[in-house]
Amino acid sequence: MQVTGIDHVVLRVKHMDRMIAFYQEVLGCQVAHRQDDLGLVHLRAGASLIDLVDVAGTLGRRGGEAPTGTAGNMDHLCLRVADFDVQALRQELQAHGVEVGEIAERYGASGRATSIYLSDPEGNGLELRAG
Template sequence: MSCAGPVPATYSGYNIHMTSTQSHSRVEATGTPVVRVEKLDHIVLRVADPEVSVRWYQEHFGLPVLRLEEYRRGEVPFPSVEISPGTIIDLDGRREATGTNLSHFCLVVEETDLQALVTSGAFDVVDGPYRRWGALGPADLVYVADPDGNGIELRHYGPSQLG
């Protein structure tokens, strides 16, 4: 995404300067933040059935399952799947009337023909595929939904497969 219009010299008490990354602007904070973010730790998804969701994430993405037996024994409130060491998705079956609080989350996937993935019927495809900019530059992407309707962006960086 590109910024619309000029970027102000200060934003929420921070002095900023512009740099360029992959032909897109980037605003660097030069002030002292309250706290610095190092990486994404986890996402909590409200799901109808954690067992169904665990199976879906495992079958579709090959993600390792954490704490499933402990969940089944009632020792923990929900199981999780691991995206990478230190980054997990918690699959919380305690559905609360909180509304839709998550647009989507993004998973970087291996280089894949996303058009073939769309036509395979393996996923409930919501939108795409497209070629768009992301945190690491241009990428092919498609939006899918899990069994509970949570939006998932699947993207891969590198050469486009979309033609």
């Protein structure tokens, strides 16, 4: 497996409008895509995306409590993988004792592509996608 870059990072947020304004006005990001039914906004950050998930929205409620001093706000890190072959990747991960999550087509920095969810040894969420 060869990682070719970061596709997107997902942040769980309590104040969507304030976060969008910060990333647009302070960091120069632009809204690339919205999925308002999920409470999800994708911000373009160069070749990558910063995804903001409203903790009160449909998707955000699935992730537990809102970010605090003791609860983090990163949902997962998405890495692009060269020569993405779902079955070969699944076998390689399982050979390393990694439990593979849902495989599906999802929206990311390069548009829609197949991706796989998993966790690192400390429980951090990872998504691997074609790229």
